[in-house]
Amino acid sequence: MKYYAEYLSDAGTIAVDDTLLVKGAQAAAGSRILEGFKPLFSAEAVDRLEAEGYVISGKTHVGEFGLDLVGEFSYYAEKAENLKGAAAEAVADGAAEAALAVDMNGAARRAAAISGVDFLKPTYGTVSRHGIISCAASGEQVGVYAKDAEGVAKIMNVIAGHDEKDGTSLKKEYSFAADEAVSGKRVCIIKELAEKADEEVKAKIAAYAEALKKCGVEVEEVSFDICDAANTTWQILMTAETCNNVSRYDGVKFGYRASGYKNIDELYVKTRTEGFNFLTKSVILYGSDVLSKHRYDDCYGKGLKVRRVVADRFAELIEKYDAALMPATSKMSYEAYDISKAFETVFKESVFTSIANLIGVPALVSGGVQLMGKQFDENVLLSIAGCVEKEGE
Amino acid sequence: MKYELVIGLETHVELNTESKIFCSCGGHSASQEPNDCVCPACSGMPGMLPVMNKHVVELAATAGLLLNCEISRYTTFDKKNYYYPDLPCAYQITQLNHPICTNGLVKLKTSEGERDIRIKQIHMEEDAGKLVHVGKASYVDFNRTSVPLIEIVTQPDFRSAEEVVVYLNKLKTMFRAGGISDCELGTMRCDVNISVRPEGSEEYGVRSEIKNMTSFESIERAIRYEAQRHMDAIEFETEVLVQETRRFDDVTGKTYAMRNKETEADYRYFPDANLMPIIIDDEWFEEIKANMPAAIDEKADEYRAAGISENEIEMIIDNHNVSTLLDAVVEMGCDPKSAVGWILTECAGVLRKNGKLIKDLDISAEKMAAIIKMVDSGDINRMNGRKTLTAVLEEDVDPAAYVKENGFDKKVDTATIEAIMDKVLAENTQALEDFRNGKVKAKQALFGACMRELKGIGDPAVIREMLDKKLG
Structure with a gap:
């Protein structure tokens, strides 16, 4: 089956990205370094779905550690095969009712946008991170792909909620719905992000704004001028945290181990040279650099401060509105490209998605565009998208 | 010329917790065989997240209170990055920016009189695993990985090896009495920062750090050797001193350079996003203070006033289980001297017969008090009291029922x-x-x-x- 790194069951209706663990199935996050690693337990989100009677269809391909655009750089898939994101495509094609993915640097939201399905990255702390192949702990979150907002809400009701196995999981009760009243709500379009997209995406934004008006939602354009700073900041924090979290993949304990080493240093170097792709190596280098003694204060330390500024600025902006509308991608399809350009390419494209990772607010991709809201305002986003989806029918 | 030693200590102490610091694997004394106290979390498998062990915070704060520290009500964890096979995640979770305790003070009685040693900070961290080398192969044992430690960092206030040993003995006594740590060989490790300067000088000399010593005797020998080496270098220009890390060899009695500080690894510390800041609110803080063992000196005075001998006091204070048991049975109305006899003589006798030590004593205060009271009131004689105690310790019987069953309480005219x-x-x-x-x-x-x-x-x-x- 083309979507899957490991196919598990014909009875399955839920696909799970290979960044989440399913007990007994290889969990490699698209990387050779984890080749052969079979976890002893499943991710909390997977356990909760199975407890409700859902069956997992298989582990969908992801780009190595979810660092690329949509999954084009997986050790286990040809890049031309995976230019839409395997989990998103599985849902778009009807091969799966819904899919779980970790949104760490926007790959899942981009895949949803170009595949024409919905994906919700919930508020940080909503879904347990227990059982994910963690990279950027401070901003990654398990999210849901589905055909529509209602489908997303249905799965979120199963997987959300406190888990004591995750210290960042919030002690909160949730109830998700995509059918709350939206008439009279106010949505702003973030000008700086809309301008970064191509004509096709701009037209999508314009069409979405029209559809919002039909739902009785007021729309206006606003300026939010720290999107680039927010993106750079998230890339600093994300590379640092990822560098640290993938350090454990060293060939000593599990996963891939290179052969022909003479001592422990050679074992590390050969294993990691052969086990990681060029993009991961770039992330490791940038991450090591921003954490190094001579750069920490100017990069990571400052990044933590900017994170607070962006959160405050966004709170100020969103005070007058119920949600913000913006692109999720610069264009509606991606072509194959060389991995030597991957770091810069993903960096540039992440400007649309980084804010939500950086400050932990919810973001919903629907109809090829992105809605972002206040913390815990998932139902506002889902209901707005739900209305537009019904209008379109 | 006369010289003065300037010494600062970093002491690592393994905490006496039931489980490890971030997972539910058994703590420092639970393991029997290599890798029998290991789970996906403490072996660095993806998917597991650290979950804070509350008891670690309480023991660390208690240690801070015993050393007269300020306790931070807001404390956070950082990651320290380095590669080594005994460190499964390739980073150690420790505290850099907001350690749990700061600014403490320990008073020492030395042959030169009273000395004050300032404590810079105490922080919590996880231990690393162990490498076992057999022939050409190396094996990794993760049992010790993530066992909770506190590191106690002093200011450079020591002026002699004697002061260091007095300080370490005092820590050991306090921590054992407080149930904080066994402080036995291997669960207490010391890094010594040492420099030498002409007496009266305000400036510090070139500093060496002697790493990872476990016995007080080695520490003392290492300090004496290193001080002499520095003095010779200054006085006779035998060598040029550089700031460096050294290790002490027990066999030769000498220290050897490990690596230069200049080329030291950059640990790339940064905050651990998986662990939320720990807030010690008033209620929790009061609870920690209420459970805190009395300061050793006060405690000893209390025992002395009850007529307990110095030897016995030492044994009681050295063993947290004994002092807790004794305090509890006295609270229940037993005579202190009688209780000390029952615990230190009778219980110890039964334990010895079973190849155990007094630190292994595990008896409920209720049962111990029941036996003491039956004997002291003349309800049963001492010999039968001893038999009852043996049955309680070996089979955990109920003392009153056991006495009745065996007719120990029958009266004869x-x-x-x-x-x-x-x-x-x-x-x-x-x-x-x-x-x-x-x-x-x-x-x-x-x-x-x-x-x-x-x-x-x-x-x-x-x-x-x-x-x-x-x-x-």
């Missing part, structure tokens, strides 16, 4: 004792005659025979007195 005594004397004519002929030992045999007839019931002192009277 004087007439019955008289009758039994007459019978014994009639049956043991030889012994009686021996006694009459001046053999003192024979009386003991007659007494034993009486006790046997009485099946251990009755007060031995009363019976002895009656026998004496009868024999004239």
Whole structure:
């Protein structure tokens, strides 16, 4: 089956990205370094779905550690095969009712946008991170792909909620719905992000704004001028945290181990040279650099401060509105490209998605565009998208 | 020229917790075989997140209170990055920016008089695993991985090896008494920062750090060796001192350079996003303070006032389980001296018979108090009290029920004792005659025979007195 790194069951209706663990199935996050690693337990989100009677269809391909655009750089898939994101495509094609993915640097939201399905990255702390192949702990979150907002809400009701196995999981009760009243709500379009997209995406934004008006939602354009700073900041924090979290993949304990080493240093170097792709190596280098003694204060330390500024600025902006509308991608399809350009390419494209990772607010991709809201305002986003989806029918 | 030593200490102490710091694997003393206390979390598998062990925070704060520190009500964890096979995640979770305790003070009594040692900070962290080298192969044992540690960092306030040893002994006594750590060989490790300067000088000399010493004796020898090396270098220019990390070799008694500080690894510390800041609110702080063991000196005075001997006080304070048990049974109304006898002599005797030590003593205060009270009130005699204690320690029986079952609490009147005594004397004519002929030992045999007839019931002192009277 083309979507899957490991196919598990014909009875399955839920696909799970290979960044989440399913007990007994290889969990490699698209990387050779984890080749052969079979976890002893499943991710909390997977356990909760199975407890409700859902069956997992298989582990969908992801780009190595979810660092690329949509999954084009997986050790286990040809890049031309995976230019839409395997989990998103599985849902778009009807091969799966819904899919779980970790949104760490926007790959899942981009895949949803170009595949024409919905994906919700919930508020940080909503879904347990227990059982994910963690990279950027401070901003990654398990999210849901589905055909529509209602489908997303249905799965979120199963997987959300406190888990004591995750210290960042919030002690909160949730109830998700995509059918709350939206008439009279106010949505702003973030000008700086809309301008970064191509004509096709701009037209999508314009069409979405029209559809919002039909739902009785007021729309206006606003300026939010720290999107680039927010993106750079998230890339600093994300590379640092990822560098640290993938350090454990060293060939000593599990996963891939290179052969022909003479001592422990050679074992590390050969294993990691052969086990990681060029993009991961770039992330490791940038991450090591921003954490190094001579750069920490100017990069990571400052990044933590900017994170607070962006959160405050966004709170100020969103005070007058119920949600913000913006692109999720610069264009509606991606072509194959060389991995030597991957770091810069993903960096540039992440400007649309980084804010939500950086400050932990919810973001919903629907109809090829992105809605972002206040913390815990998932139902506002889902209901707005739900209305537009019904209008379109 | 006269020289002055300047020494600062970093002491790592393994905490006495049931489980590891971020997972539910057994703590420092739980492992028997290599890798038998290991789970996906402490072996660095993806998917597991650290979950804070509350008890670690409480023990670390208690240690801080014992060392007169300020306790941070807001404390956070950082990651320290380095590659080593015994460190499964390739980073250690420790505290850099907001350690749990700061600004403490320890008063030492040395042969030179009283000395104040300032504590810079105490922080919590996880231990690393162990490498075992066999021939050309190396094996990794993760049992010690993520066992909780506190690191106590002093200011450079020590001026002699003696002061260092007095300080370490004081830490050991306090931490053992407080149930914070066993502080045994291997669970207490020390890094010594040492430099030498001409007496009266304000400037510090070139500093070396001697890493990872476990015995107080090595620490003392290492300091003496290193001080001499520095003084020779300054006085006779035997070598040029550089700031460096050294290790002490127990066999040669010398220190050797490990690596230069200049080329030291950059640990790339940064905050751990998986662990939320720990907030110690007023309620929790009061709870920690309420459970804090009394300061050692106060405690010792209390025991002294109750007439307990210095040797016994030392044993009690050295063993947290003993002091807790003793305090509890005294609270329940037992006589302190009597309780000390039961715990340090009788319990220790039973434990010894089973190849155990006093630190292994595990008996509920209720059961211990019940036995002491039955004996002290004369309800049962001491011999039967001892039998009951053995049954409690070995089979965990209920003392009152056990006493009843075995009839230890039966009363015998004087007439019955008289009758039994007459019978014994009639049956043991030889012994009686021996006694009459001046053999003192024979009386003991007659007494034993009486006790046997009485099946251990009755007060031995009363019976002895009656026998004496009868024999004239």
